[in-house]
Amino acid sequence: MTDSMDSRRPRAKAADKRQRLTAAAARVLHEQGVERTTIADIAQAADVPAGNVYYYFKTKGELVEAALSEHTRHLEELTGALDRLADPRERLKGLVAAWVGRREVAARYGCPTGTLAMELDKRAEGGLDLAAGRVVRQLLDWVERQFREMGAADPEGLSLALVGAYQGMSLLSSALRDPEIMTREGARLVGWLDALDAPAGHGGR
Structure with missing residues (x-):
């Protein structure tokens, strides 16, 4: 038992680092x-x-990939928690609330994935821009599923509109160093979600 525990300690320390x-x-x-x-x-x-x-990451590019995997993990944690809500409209409103909850960070640095995707798009490094795009696509797909479950018309277009609005308010909040832009625009998005009509028989599981 002790030998087994001793052999696990270096692996655990390496994983922690x-x-x-x-x-x-x-x-x-x-x-x-x-x-x-x-x-x-x-x-x-x-x-x-x-x-x-260098024992864990040979290049800065590998660290960028690791950062993108961390953004993916955060997104999956958030959407996993929101998926426990029965109503897809409430899940989307919870997503907006999470965005607004990070308004101070957004005002200083912008959207974590969006700013990284824009920067990587300007660099000639193998595939990192595409990797960043996959994180954004994962968010878009999740949002689209919620609109689809609501029975809303054009769920793909609505997903682009919602995520695009988030990117826009993050950019403006950062450019103007004003976190309350996120608060105001978040409230506008919640009102928009509340006003969306869904056919009878939709709107929950």
């Missing part, structure tokens, strides 16, 4: 952008010696 580096990469890349961020910045934020980073 990798997760700390992944979380730090997501946070620092959001705050500083890809160009300005160094591997040493991420190591410092994760409280991991800079020389140890």
Whole structure:
């Protein structure tokens, strides 16, 4: 038993360091952008010696990929929690509430995935822009499913409208350093969701 526990400790410590580096990469890349961020910045934020980073991630590109996986994990945690609500309209309103709840961060740095996707689109690095796009697509698909379950007309278009509105209010909030833009526009989105009609027999599970 003791030998088995001893053999697990190094693996557990390695997994913990990798997760700390992944979380730090997501946070620092959001705050500083890809160009300005160094591997040493991420190591410092994760409280991991800079020389140890290469044991887990060979390049900054791999750290960007790890950051995107962290954004995916956060999205899945959020949508998983919202999926426990019976009413798809309430799930969408809960999504808007989560966006507004991060208004201070949005006002300083913008949307984590959106800003990263825009920056990566301008860089000639193999496929990272497509990886960022997949995170955005995952959000769009989840939102579309909620509109579809509501029985709303054009669920794909409504999904684009809602996620596009979020990206727009995040951008404006960041550009003007005004978190209350998120509050006001979030309230407008909730009103829009409440006003959407659904055919009889839809609107819940």
